[in-house]
Amino acid sequence: MNEIKGGSLTVAGIGSGKFSQITGEVLEALKICDCIAGYEVYINLVKDHFPGKEFLSTPMRKEEERCRLALEKASQGKNVVFICSGDAGVYGMSGLIYEVSKEFPGVQINVLPGITAALSGSALLGAPLIHDFAVISLSDLMTPWEKIAKRLEYASAADLCIVLYNPMSHKRKDYLLKACQILLKNLPEDRPCGYVRNIGREGEECKILTLKELSTAELDMFTTVFIGNESTKVLETANGKKLVTPRGYQFEKSALDDK
Structure with missing residues (x-):
């Protein structure tokens, strides 16, 4: 000692x-x-x-x-x-x-x-994580890819919003594509998604796109990826398009009105 x-x-x-x-x-x-x-x-x-x-x-x-x-x-x-x-x-x-x-x-x-990047990136994109979400790293340095693949499959089947850390690197150029192929088994091609690169640093980039478009995006390990759930939508605002997942307040109001 x-x-x-x-x-x-x-x-x-x-x-x-x-x-x-x-x-x-x-x-x-x-x-x-x-x-x-x-x-x-x-x-x-x-x-x-x-x-x-x-x-x-x-x-x-x-x-x-x-x-x-x-x-x-x-x-x-x-x-x-x-x-x-x-x-x-x-x-x-x-x-x-x-x-x-x-x-x-x-x-x-x-x-x-x-x-963490899930929060700072979410703020730049809009409000994609208002409801339940999962955070999954695509790096297989410490987690076998088979386990990562299973987590992706289960999270998408459960209709969770998903945040991907370490989506791509020089040695893992096809991992984001592989991840999107797994997600597409449960999710539609037009599912709203987004990514933010170099959060808070020089070269910061923020983009909203579909899951199909995401599958061919050229990203890196300094990028954080967001996949919406079935309620996530793209809203036009005074400062551009924003990725938003409704919490469901409108349904709560309707339920109160029915009582």
Whole structure:
């Protein structure tokens, strides 16, 4: 076991990386900490705002090493904030931090929420997640594709709105197509969908399209995809087309009127 001198580790989501979308709670934690740890890309998003801080980072695929470095620093009595994109508990690092922390008994761990892409992307598209929805990652680095395929099939059969994270990468160019082919077994080709790329960053792009059109879209791992349910529609508004899933208030009113 590592010697513990007292310290804390806060795992915090920083949202899309747009500084104005970092919550006040996370911002305060970053201001008062001794050290900021995280994936090097996320460190670069906040580094200029916190001069004088110590920074710990590792490249991609070094997640466990990154967690251990942060916990070691905390075990030395430092106040460490470990940053993740979006929310630390949605495809983030809070789970792995807790697992690795068994080697560092005595380090206090706190988790602060951030704005995950399902929420920030939904706001840009309109209001597609007003009703029940499922969030599914198409990355098979840690989940077998067979299990991902089953989740897609069941979520579409249940008529859930669906949010897809990591829809495509250089090594997974056909995964979005494969996912859409599974969804099309239960959903019509004209089902309203949308995607948002580079949320809150340079090159932000937002588009509404059909499920058939989505199947041939050229996207990347910085894109979040939204598939509507049977009630989802495209509305014309003063600031363009918006993807909206009704909650059903009109039905509640009708039911009251009938009483």
